[in-house]
Amino acid sequence: MKKKKIIVAITGASGSIYARLLLENLKLLSDQVEKVGVVMSDNAKEVWRFELGNEDYDHYPFDFYSKMDFNAPFASGSAKYDTMIIVPCSMGTLGRIAQGISNDLITRAADVVLKERRKLIAVVRDTPFSLIHINNMKTVTEAGGIICPANPSYYSIPQTMEEVAQTVVSRVVDLAGLEQDSYRWND
Numbered sequence: 001m002k003k004k005k006i007i008v009a010i011t012g013a014s015g016s017i018y019a020r021l022l023l024e025n026l027k028l029l030s031d032q033v034e035k036v037g038v039v040m041s042d043n044a045k046e047v048w049r050f051e052l053g054n055e056d057y058d059h060y061p062f063d064f065y066s067k068m069d070f071n072a073p074f075a076s077g078s079a080k081y082d083t084m085i086i087v088p089c090s091m092g093t094l095g096r097i098a099q100g101i102s103n104d105l106i107t108r109a110a111d112v113v114l115k116e117r118r119k120l121i122a123v124v125r126d127t128p129f130s131l132i133h134i135n136n137m138k139t140v141t142e143a144g145g146i147i148c149p150a151n152p153s154y155y156s157i158p159q160t161m162e163e164v165a166q167t168v169v170s171r172v173v174d175l176a177g178l179e180q181d182s183y184r185w186n187d
Helices: 016-028 042-052 091-098 105-115 131-142 161-175
Strands: 004-010 033-040 063-065 083-089 119-124
Touching: 004 016, 004 105, 016 033, 016 042, 016 083, 016 161, 033 042, 033 105, 083 091, 083 105, 083 161, 091 105, 091 119, 091 131, 105 119, 119 131, 119 161
Parallel strands: 004 033, 004 083, 033 063, 083 119
Antiparallel strands: none
16 A cells, blocks of 8 residues: 555634544554645644643644745645645635635645645534535535545444544545554444
8 A cells, every 4th residue: 555645624613522532543643644734723732632631732742844834845735745624614715615715725736736636524513504515515625635624433433532533534544545444334
């Protein structure tokens, strides 16, 4: 299996637990991952501090880039990153991606991934959806992106909030094409 190069973008939507668990999962799956580039919005850092009570977001063995660093390798298709995961993905970010507005590294990287026909996974975390949100999800889907709402599953009988959130992250890891041990229906 070819090792993957993955972009993780973290926006200011609620759901920092999903981002933390994804980074932890990617660390554990290092035998399948060549590189992970991480970019966070300012609001993402603030929400992480508020929801998780720490500033550990940059304590992972990955390459971190500032939100306006257009010299980051994945700002160009020539860097050949395979997959971009936006977790959690705010509706504002999704809207900018849907309209082709590349005003920061997150939206530029998403634009690059879509134009190169690579995998974009947007873990949207909002409810309810307005018609604008739905239309933006439709547009990103038609452009080749995958909308993966942060809707947990319960058939694995999760016992903690972290286990509930992990059901979403496990689905995202599967969508990214990585092999992992996780609950499988009727296994």
